[in-house]
Amino acid sequence: MGWKRRCANPVRRQGGPVRAGRPGGAPNTRRAYRADLRHYAGWCQQQGLAALPAEADILSAYLAHLADGCKWATIQRRMAALRKWHELKDEPFVSGHKQVRAVLEGIRRRKGVRQKQAPAFELDEFRALVQSLDPDNPTELRDKLVLLLGFTGAFRRSELVALDIGDLAFSRQGLIITLTRSKTNQYGEVEQKAFFFHPDPLLCPIRTLEAWLAQRPPGGPLLVRFRKGRRHGEVRLTEERLSDKSVDNIVKHYLGVEYSAHSLRASFVTAAKPNGADDLEVMQQTKHRTSAMIQRYTRTDDIRRYNAGKKLGL
Secondary structure, rough: OOOOOOOOHHHHHHHHHHOOOOOOOOOOHHHHHHHHHHHHHHHHHHOOOOOOOHHHHHHHHHHHHOOOOOHHHHHHHHHHHHHHHHHHOOOOOOOOHHHHHHHHHHHHHHOOOOOOOOOOHHHHHHHHHHOOOOOOHHHHHHHHHHHHHHHHHHOOOHHHHOOOOEEEEEOOOEEEEEEEEEEEEEEOOOOOOOOOOOHHHOHEEEHHHHHHHOOOOOEOOOEEEEOOOOOOOOOOOOEEOOOOHHHHHHHHHOOOOOHHHHHHHHHHHHHHHHOOOHHHHHHHOOOOOOOHHHHHHHHHHHHHOOOOHHOOOO
16 A cells, blocks of 8 residues: 555554643543544554554545444544644644545545434423422432533533532622633633523522532532442532533433433523524523524424424315
8 A cells, every 4th residue: 555654563653642742622622532542543553554644545544444333423533633633743634635535525425424413302391300309309409400500501511510619600680600611712711601590499590509509518619429328328418520421411310311411502592592592692601603503403493393394284
């Protein structure tokens, strides 16, 4: 295939992609990129090839290898990780080479490009579920707060678990939560979300939050884990920050395995739009930079709502 650079151990020879540079971006993105670069370096090592720079033949062969078991989204992310690594090492990246483009186009056609989207839930079902949770049960109170804050704040799960008690500012009008970092805000710019009192205390995110804070010492992470106590059925509140995977598990536990933490965010959009919110109002809470994602979330609902299939007269 004409590969020019070969070495017995490309990871050791190049210092390793993970140690050689630190890709920027959100923490979850950095973790994914590090794993992607380790995978690429391991493949190069098995083939006896130099990992850096990724020449067109090597990159094409690696992409063909990924095509056998990876989703299109995974392949895209690994290409992004490799691009970032090459930028950090001041090396050219050959993603635009005609051979690489041809391989990518072939994979794209074969796999399709439809991205799996977290489903939104029915608001009536969500309302009934939240009202049924016992506020005197510490675990259910925390989980209720996760669900209500996640939904009314259109949070990403990484943003939700990163919240500290010091990020909260209460007033007579409601609550302002300040985000110090988010997926679209990596430089600590002021980014805030507003929350409002609900007439039903069982559905009010602010009253639920106040009840939760009454059980917590001042300061520290907002959402924390429970540990099993010594007695059967006993749980102990800790100061360990809840993980983003735990948010996913909470959503699946109460709403069903087909849902994910991102369903809270998607459902905010699909609930707000039919109730008269415009894209700018929705983006004020979701912090999307453009309306493209808002339209993607609402596309399925729009297909059902504005469709002549209901007017056929059958």
